[in-house]
Amino acid sequence: MQLSQNPTKQEGATFGEITDSIENKVTVQSSSEHRNIPIIAPFGLTYSPPIGENTVLLHSGEKFISTGVFMKNKKLKPGELMLYSQSGANILLNNHGEIILTSSGGAKIILDKSGKIFLNNCVL
Secondary structure (H helix, E strand, C coil): CCEECCCCCEEEEEEEEEEEEECCEEEEECCCEEEEEEECCCCCCCCCCCCCCEEEEEEEECEEEEEEECCCCCCCCCCCEEEECCCCCEEEECCCCCEEEECCCCCEEEECCCCCEEECCEEC
16 A cells, blocks of 8 residues: 555546544545544534545646545435435535535424424424
8 A cells, every 4th residue: 555645747537435534634545544634624614524435536747635525315306405414414515595504313493485484394
């Protein structure tokens, strides 16, 4: 196995599996091991991808970055957005104008577009 922290004169993309994730950096195993690779995310969003997830590394010259992990199929409709954790807790912004918070235990809070709040399908 090759160890590559700062490869040189390589360009393109590499697919690999995350083998470590700490302090906004990952270790990725592909045809070689890449350590201390920064994770790229949209402004205002931070996360630590779980070990075992697949990622794409982009490299140009001496720099590598992880573009993130492949998305899980959460059965979202076009235009919807979900934030979720490995435990299953999530926040869904759906196309009906609702914000739905679901705990990993299944408890659910819904804020509908009229401003009504529901806790496990009961109006508050």
